[in-house]
Amino acid sequence: KAGVTQTPRYLIKTRGQQVTLSCSPISGHRSVSWYQQTPGQGLQFLFEYFSETQRNKGNFPGRFSGRQFSNSRSEMNVSTLELGDSALYLCASSLEKGYEKLFFGSGTQLSVL
Amino acid sequence: AQSVAQPEDQVNVAEGNPLTVKCTYSVSGNPYLFWYVQYPNRGLQFLLKYITGDNLVKGSYGFEAEFNKSQTSFHLKKPSALVSDSALYFCAVRDDDYKLSFGAGTTVTVRA
Numbered sequence: 001k002a003g004v005t006q007t008p009r010y011l012i013k014t015r016g017q018q019v020t021l022s023c024s025p026i027s028g029h030r031s032v033s034w035y036q037q038t039p040g041q042g043l044q045f046l047f048e049y050f051s052e053t054q055r056n057k058g059n060f061p062g063r064f065s066g067r068q069f070s071n072s073r074s075e076m077n078v079s080t081l082e083l084g085d086s087a088l089y090l091c092a093s094s095l096e097k098g099y100e101k102l103f104f105g106s107g108t109q110l111s112v113l
Numbered sequence: 114a115q116s117v118a119q120p121e122d123q124v125n126v127a128e129g130n131p132l133t134v135k136c137t138y139s140v141s142g143n144p145y146l147f148w149y150v151q152y153p154n155r156g157l158q159f160l161l162k163y164i165t166g167d168n169l170v171k172g173s174y175g176f177e178a179e180f181n182k183s184q185t186s187f188h189l190k191k192p193s194a195l196v197s198d199s200a201l202y203f204c205a206v207r208d209d210d211y212k213l214s215f216g217a218g219t220t221v222t223v224r225a
Contacts (some may be wrong), residue, residue, distance in 0.1 A: 004156070033213070043203060043215035056212045090156055101147070102213075104156030 004105035025093030032074040115140040119216035132194040136204030
């Protein structure tokens, strides 16, 4: 069974641009969540989607948004990029809502210049 | 709001010695606790979880964790560490609203 796939693996953008990251969950998984990982802030929760609905959202500005499609694939978008948005963005999927383990992708490394 | 604390940024042990990575939590409802490990240039991998039941939870790669409600702790342990256990370890808590919060992470270095 294929794991969680995130594309692209690396991205370089400049300030003010926008970016879209993609995540394909494990087949059959309906819950997708996104996290930002930085050396200074650690792992921070962005949002979680289940059956195309955003179920939970972290403390990030409105420039960060996401969506989930009917096939459970998810995208997150960051508009008006800032230098501080440079980070590793991780996507995770799980079968259902609740308490079972998350399966993480390898992440998208975003660098904002 | 829930939170997780990992008081040690780094843990260094010799191969064959016991390994402990500490975690304390704060959550308003029932705690659902997890440990994940991250190897260099990789995503996180699930090690184990506590939902309910036995306070001693056994997980992958010989790891186990002990849930202590009175001390609000969930320490990760391995009786005999391997060099290959060197990685970044995260404790996480998920509250009743399904929101997951991670600790800052503990870098484990196991020397041969």
